[in-house]
Amino acid sequence: MIYPIVIYGSPMLRKVSEKIAKEYNNLDVLIKDMFETMEVSDGVGLAAPQIGKSIRLFVIDANPMAEDDPSLEGFKKAFINPKIIEQTGDKWGFSEGCLSLPEIREEVERPAKIRIQYYDEDFNFYDETYDGIKARIIQHEYDHLDGVLFVDHLSPLKKKLLKGKLNNIAKGKVAAAYSTKIIK
8 A cells, every 4th residue: 555645744754753553453464555655755764653653764775875875785774773872983065855845955064973773663672873864864764653754854044945945845836756745
């Protein structure tokens, strides 16, 4: 099933998501559907709040970026109940976009390295360290679980300059190449 992407202006994107249990109904189907939704939307990450589910789950498939960064080849996984334990290294900027903020890309500063604990789709526990683009993608998706969007990391001036675009998205006045919705 392909889900419509919940876009900016939806209170759902500002909620802190709830942990999920191993017995979560049809979790395997949901994860499969999230990967499929992300793929048809041309994303490299998708968090459950972006499809209207306030649960601590996100998926990543960075294979589309592997041509520019071969270390991303095969980086495809689900993160259930993740917890970033540590963020280290110098912050570095990179142009980020978000399926929930169509037509907006801005440079965001994030720490270079993270340590994260999470469960995979079979509820196997992991404690791993990532750096570079992998760390950035994880941090971006993790933010969604805490009700944070990448524009929240921008300077007040940048936010002010984007206000018109953000208001248009919140009113549904946006041309995304994928299905979108606003949840009030």
